Amino acid sequence: MMNKKKRIVIALGGNALGNNLEEQKIAVKTTAIAIVDLIEEGCDVVIAHGNGPQVGMIHSAMSSISSIPLYVSGAMSQTYIGLDLENALRDELLNRGIKDMPVATVMTQVVVDKEDKSFENPTKPIGRFMSLEEANLAKKEHGYDIVEDSGRGYRRVVPSPSPKKIVEIDSINALVERGQLVICCGGGGIPVIQEGNSLIGVDAVIDKDFVSCLLAKELDADFLIILTAVEKVAINFGKENEKWLSYLSIEEAKGYIEEGHFAPGSMLPKIEAALDFAGSKEGRAALITQLEKAKEGINGETGTRIHM
Numbered sequence: 001m002m003n004k005k006k007r008i009v010i011a012l013g014g015n016a017l018g019n020n021l022e023e024q025k026i027a028v029k030t031t032a033i034a035i036v037d038l039i040e041e042g043c044d045v046v047i048a049h050g051n052g053p054q055v056g057m058i059h060s061a062m063s064s065i066s067s068i069p070l071y072v073s074g075a076m077s078q079t080y081i082g083l084d085l086e087n088a089l090r091d092e093l094l095n096r097g098i099k100d101m102p103v104a105t106v107m108t109q110v111v112v113d114k115e116d117k118s119f120e121n122p123t124k125p126i127g128r129f130m131s132l133e134e135a136n137l138a139k140k141e142h143g144y145d146i147v148e149d150s151g152r153g154y155r156r157v158v159p160s161p162s163p164k165k166i167v168e169i170d171s172i173n174a175l176v177e178r179g180q181l182v183i184c185c186g187g188g189g190i191p192v193i194q195e196g197n198s199l200i201g202v203d204a205v206i207d208k209d210f211v212s213c214l215l216a217k218e219l220d221a222d223f224l225i226i227l228t229a230v231e232k233v234a235i236n237f238g239k240e241n242e243k244w245l246s247y248l249s250i251e252e253a254k255g256y257i258e259e260g261h262f263a264p265g266s267m268l269p270k271i272e273a274a275l276d277f278a279g280s281k282e283g284r285a286a287l288i289t290q291l292e293k294a295k296e297g298i299n300g301e302t303g304t305r306i307h308m
């Protein structure tokens, strides 16, 4: 057990939640085990999650019936994922005899800048992985922008403006302070711009790694844990001289970014978010590891730890 209760914001990768409802119902069980492990270790946990595969699936399924904006698909993905994740967490808590921890999914909007350059330069991969032929067809039929994604296939890319403000932060903070387990900022949050007193949805998908960093700072967390499909971060990823890293200082990470070791749209935003959080205040650190290794990671046994 750890001596002091650490506050942890978890950024859960959308790719770890499965590509359809059946896969998701299985995946959330593994996720719930990993998260409740951290609660049993004495950590105060807040959960944010991605929605890349899910928002792409929802948007293309809905668009075949009637056209809906991307931000509405993002809003739908918050409950599509939140419902299963919340119930899996509730089951796991009760199975382990933790009866006094309510779980709540908070619909979250995130303000972005309408002048953000990403609106002209889409970089966020969403939806399923496609072959080159499928990708070319999707480009022709739907006008999608396409990118090759870390050697895993081709995906649609959409604008991904940087998150400026979490609209529901006071409500999230109130629940967290009451000891409740909160799922929020799903899919990076629903992107909105502020027009006078009104919030207007925009067609984009915010990166959940960046919003998780903002959330962790706002909640004054000690740790930002980014859970994904790899146990550690590598340099020369996928090459013969690949090297897995256990520790990464901010200076080292900046150097590796310059040298192009981290793929844009996948590992790069994780490293950038980790750097930003770890460098924001003395004592803060970030960890990137695999979902199933979260407990070992927080205890310093695995993962890549990014520190000042």
Ligand SMILES: Nc1ncnc2c1ncn2[C@@H]1O[C@H](COP(=O)(O)OP(=O)(O)O)[C@@H](O)[C@H]1O
Binding pocket: 012, 013, 014, 015, 016, 050, 052, 150, 227, 228, 229, 230, 232, 233, 234, 235, 236, 237, 261, 262, 263, 265, 266, 267, 268
């Ligand atoms: N340098 C690197 N080290 C480790 N993994 C990398 C690296 N560059 C790219 N990747 C890829 O990035 C993936 C994580 O990004 P992604 O799947 O988009 O994240 P998420 O879990 O948030 O959905 C890893 O599973 C791996 O395939």
Ligand SMILES: NC(=O)OP(=O)(O)O
Binding pocket: 012, 013, 014, 015, 049, 050, 051, 052, 053, 187, 188, 205, 206, 207, 208, 209
């Ligand atoms: N919105 C988002 O960042 O999703 P992924 O984690 O699935 O890429």
